[in-house]
Amino acid sequence: MAMDEKIKKYTKDGVTVIWKPEQCIHSTRCWKGLVSVFNPKARPWVNMEGAPLNEIMKQVSACPSGALSYVTTEVEKNEEGTQTEKTTAVEVMKNGPLLVYGNLNVKDAQGNETHQYKVTAFCRCGASANKPYCDGSHIRIGFRDSQE
Numbered sequence: 407m408a409m410d411e412k413i414k415k416y417t418k419d420g421v422t423v424i425w426k427p428e429q430c431i432h433s434t435r436c437w438k439g440l441v442s443v444f445n446p447k448a449r450p451w452v453n454m455e456g457a458p459l460n461e462i463m464k465q466v467s468a469c470p471s472g473a474l475s476y477v478t479t480e481v482e483k484n485e486e487g488t489q490t491e492k493t494t495a496v497e498v499m500k501n502g503p504l505l506v507y508g509n510l511n512v513k514d515a516q517g518n519e520t521h522q523y524k525v526t527a528f529c530r531c532g533a534s535a536n537k538p539y540c541d542g543s544h545i546r547i548g549f550r551d552s553q554e
Contacts, residue, residue, distance in 0.1 A: 430473035503540035
């Protein structure tokens, strides 16, 4: 994580929504999907009282860039009472970033390490100014998958 990277946190009942503005690709999925919580015209723009926590967590999980994530203070346990292992999944977005779902430790070219939660968007076009993360540059440069 860059030393000057801004991170905002919004907490309610054991759930903290984390917003990393520099990582946001402005897909608008957050506020179009749950405007009662995510309103870019309001300050603060995240209203944790705007919806039930399960709806907020579901919407945060839909963030394609990983700029929005959440953490809970509860440890998820299986029936035997031991911590469950989360599965990591990878999705290639057509003409866009590589999405990795799950908890990750990411080290950038400068050796800075960050822990990413839920969804992380990695650059595939090579034009991002925020490598290894996608910053939406694929749209500006007209990146297209080679299979087209």
